[in-house]
Amino acid sequence: MSENVERPMFLQNAWYVAGFGSEIGTGEMRPIRILDCAILLLRRTDGSLAALVDRCPHRFAPLSLGHFDGVQVTCGYHGLGFDGNGACSQNPHGPTAGLKVQAWPVREHDGLIWVWPGEADAAEAVEPPRFAMLDEATAHVNHGYLHGRADYRLMIDNILDLSHIEFLHPALGTPEVRKAKIEVTTDGDVITVSRAMNGETLSEGLAHVYGAAGQKVDRTLTVAFNAPSNLVLTVRIEREQGRTGSQSLHLFTPETATSTHYFYTSSMWREDATREQFDAFAGALTRVFLNEDKPMIDAQQERIGNREIGELKPALLKIDKGAVLARRKLEQMIAREAEEHA
Amino acid sequence: MSENVERPMFLQNAWYVAGFGSEIGTGEMRPIRILDCAILLLRRTDGSLAALVDRCPHRFAPLSLGHFDGVQVTCGYHGLGFDGNGACSQNPHGPTAGLKVQAWPVREHDGLIWVWPGEADAAEAVEPPRFAMLDEATAHVNHGYLHGRADYRLMIDNILDLSHIEFLHPALGTPEVRKAKIEVTTDGDVITVSRAMNGETLSEGLAHVYGAAGQKVDRTLTVAFNAPSNLVLTVRIEREQGRTGSQSLHLFTPETATSTHYFYTSSMWREDATREQFDAFAGALTRVFLNEDKPMIDAQQERIGNREIGELKPALLKIDKGAVLARRKLEQMIAREAEEHA
Amino acid sequence: MSENVERPMFLQNAWYVAGFGSEIGTGEMRPIRILDCAILLLRRTDGSLAALVDRCPHRFAPLSLGHFDGVQVTCGYHGLGFDGNGACSQNPHGPTAGLKVQAWPVREHDGLIWVWPGEADAAEAVEPPRFAMLDEATAHVNHGYLHGRADYRLMIDNILDLSHIEFLHPALGTPEVRKAKIEVTTDGDVITVSRAMNGETLSEGLAHVYGAAGQKVDRTLTVAFNAPSNLVLTVRIEREQGRTGSQSLHLFTPETATSTHYFYTSSMWREDATREQFDAFAGALTRVFLNEDKPMIDAQQERIGNREIGELKPALLKIDKGAVLARRKLEQMIAREAEEHA
Numbered sequence A, B, C: 001m002s003e004n005v006e007r008p009m010f011l012q013n014a015w016y017v018a019g020f021g022s023e024i025g026t027g028e029m030r031p032i033r034i035l036d037c038a039i040l041l042l043r044r045t046d047g048s049l050a051a052l053v054d055r056c057p058h059r060f061a062p063l064s065l066g067h068f069d070g071v072q073v074t075c076g077y078h079g080l081g082f083d084g085n086g087a088c089s090q091n092p093h094g095p096t097a098g099l100k101v102q103a104w105p106v107r108e109h110d111g112l113i114w115v116w117p118g119e120a121d122a123a124e125a126v127e128p129p130r131f132a133m134l135d136e137a138t139a140h141v142n143h144g145y146l147h148g149r150a151d152y153r154l155m156i157d158n159i160l161d162l163s164h165i166e167f168l169h170p171a172l173g174t175p176e177v178r179k180a181k182i183e184v185t186t187d188g189d190v191i192t193v194s195r196a197m198n199g200e201t202l203s204e205g206l207a208h209v210y211g212a213a214g215q216k217v218d219r220t221l222t223v224a225f226n227a228p229s230n231l232v233l234t235v236r237i238e239r240e241q242g243r244t245g246s247q248s249l250h251l252f253t254p255e256t257a258t259s260t261h262y263f264y265t266s267s268m269w270r271e272d273a274t275r276e277q278f279d280a281f282a283g284a285l286t287r288v289f290l291n292e293d294k295p296m297i298d299a300q301q302e303r304i305g306n307r308e309i310g311e312l313k314p315a316l317l318k319i320d321k322g323a324v325l326a327r328r329k330l331e332q333m334i335a336r337e338a339e340e341h342a
């Protein structure tokens, strides 16, 4: 569990993405900081994954400086060995009883590795979200990673905010985007923001991606937020040949209070796009975030510093509705969790 | 107003130099941190300057990452626009009422840009100081900027202290400097330190600057301190052909508690020096400060750390009189200001 | 005396190594931070050493930015001069009475410079340890320095811990090492850890160093800890031609709470080894520490952060006995010292 206890800003009992499965081969280790805890991901010989706190219980050497044989990770300092459940499987200096390292529940689905920083028991009742459009049999799929120098909540705000398109991404703005209203709806725990453009002439790049050159289309952007920090952005295009579209996942995992692992994917159904069209889509997504969103969000964080954004009394605009609802939802869940453990 | 409230070390209601006017062209923006506030200087189409807090009131993006059209600065994130008074002049998402960004009073005189971090109303009653020797019609004028890694008060101490010449600047020391007494006088709010050398043979470099090769001269150095942080150093030379001299301004603007913007100028009357003589003077001034004063002051700050110098109980010497009086004056003004706002 | 008063983690009244005598020539100065104090070592014209707090009592300029003439160090800012006892020997601006800089007792023996951060009077009653094997007449001697990014106590733990050899230094592990028990004994204030290997076939490198190629030998490693932070590691080899061996000193001086000056020496009796054999020994020692121990200890510190290791509740193994006893001894001495000054 995270050591940040001063002011809980993380939901502990939740699944967070810790990486893409394809990036950890059998017998490999990979350290990553999550919710301010140093964690070590391990791919065992049988292909299964484990996640251990990356700190030997003896003298606190990082286990990631030791050796992993596919079953046991051996501390490089005095040779204590631990299995993927964190149980001590080797002590060259005495009994193993009472020696253990904390293990986090792990799941792997659709190419995503998920970990659960909270109570292991509680993880049994909840599965990480699944995403049909990550199935490479039917969809083109791409994924990427960026390191955000910002509170994960600023990064959620950014994706939930469909109002910044024409300002931060001028190349993506059209007269129809400017005219389109933003709708926010809540359905159970899911908060959805959408913006529908009618009779829009897409930019040359987008027209190519969606096979709609020389046409006017109807385009709908929909972002669905699932606490704590998973967002699905769906683009639906209605054009002369019928419907097409794309989907991108924006999966945020807090690294520290002011930095975030940003795992993202982009997908298009194979029947909707050639590989070349899809690659153009996926490349643009990365470029726009890297060059336009990320510098803005990192700069926001710099101005906010170590304060909570609320302390600075931000001016609220109508366009903030989705982000405000998402932050409120998160805050309630974190407060409830804190109460249950008080 | 500065956000540093723990222990007030800055006078808020005062003019501070924020830059040289020639360095901001029409339609240009320039961010600078002053008294621990991020500020954005703007040169409007009509040539006038404005200073806004560089933080959008909406989600705290730096306005400096947006666009300035010569009248309005538009936030790059969601398009709020503000004029030079900080009033919201554009909100693509709703009404502008209630939206504003703090503006600091600005003045521009003699090539210097001044800003006022305190209450805007109070600025009306006070004008920034004027300097006749910054008039390029009658004087050669040069200016420069250095970033000090030290509390602005250590930098004031340094300029007010005419006793360090022969120790820190051996090339400037002469037997006459060593013999000359240091006088300190107070006239209203101005504290003046002076040192008069009689029958001095100047170093070769200085003799050239002042047209006094092969002569003995009388030389007087006078530094006048005006709170909070403006110093005028005047050199008067009496030589066979009559009086000559030079003047330099040392204008300190706190950036943070331990760093300082150091704006300086050097001047000689055109009738007293050729451009070549003046350039030799101005170049030496920069060189000496950069290579001799600045390393010493930065190192002082390192030894003092985050403490107030008084906590360390410095040994007081007679030569500190000017600096002690200046610090006392400043402290009184800061305390009075704090009281008035308590 | 150290300025770290929050939680005393340093013993003040003790000798600490500040350098190797050969590295400071006559008339030379050398700044070093010890127990979080900036200290200036001076080698006077008469060859004797002095240690002054490296901060002028006037305006806190580092004295190390001034000049040293072999007798007096002159502050580079306003010319105050101090002798090696810290007494003011020159004030160009007034009387010297009442001006002084703190001087630390210094000793120089066997090529090592020792300083005493605590009360100068108390130093009179205690001499720094002496080491016969630093005498170049009878021994080959080498010395080195490494900067540890760790609490000095983690570095003591490491040397006192003879159990990590086969894990952290696989090239040094043999089947006999694995079998050998670790013994811990306490004799007065000295804590000794030893490990005896019988009938061991040394690695090729060690066999060459100890002239025991093609033999089985008995090897004993013994580490003796003397508070606060001096360790002597003795290797004794019994081989066909008789006894041989080596000795290394591991002398730790806290720089800050989380960094350490590590001075080490290695020695072999001249009658036991050629220079070439000795150089092979000394080179291996540095290589192993630099490449294997240091990265592990620095990483330990990173995981422990600013906390005391005890707060994290380390799992105790039998092999920790020596380190635990040494830490307890140190803690008692520090607590007693703190009480005496309360």
Ligand code: FES
Pocket: A056, A057, A058, A059, A060, A061, A075, A076, A077, A078, A079, A080
């Ligand atoms: S630190 Fe891991 S076994 Fe000792």
Ligand code: FES
Pocket: B056, B057, B058, B059, B060, B061, B075, B076, B077, B078, B079, B080
């Ligand atoms: S942050 Fe400036 S308009 Fe939203």
Ligand code: FES
Pocket: C056, C057, C058, C059, C060, C061, C075, C076, C077, C078, C079, C080
């Ligand atoms: S600071 Fe050393 S003499 Fe002034």
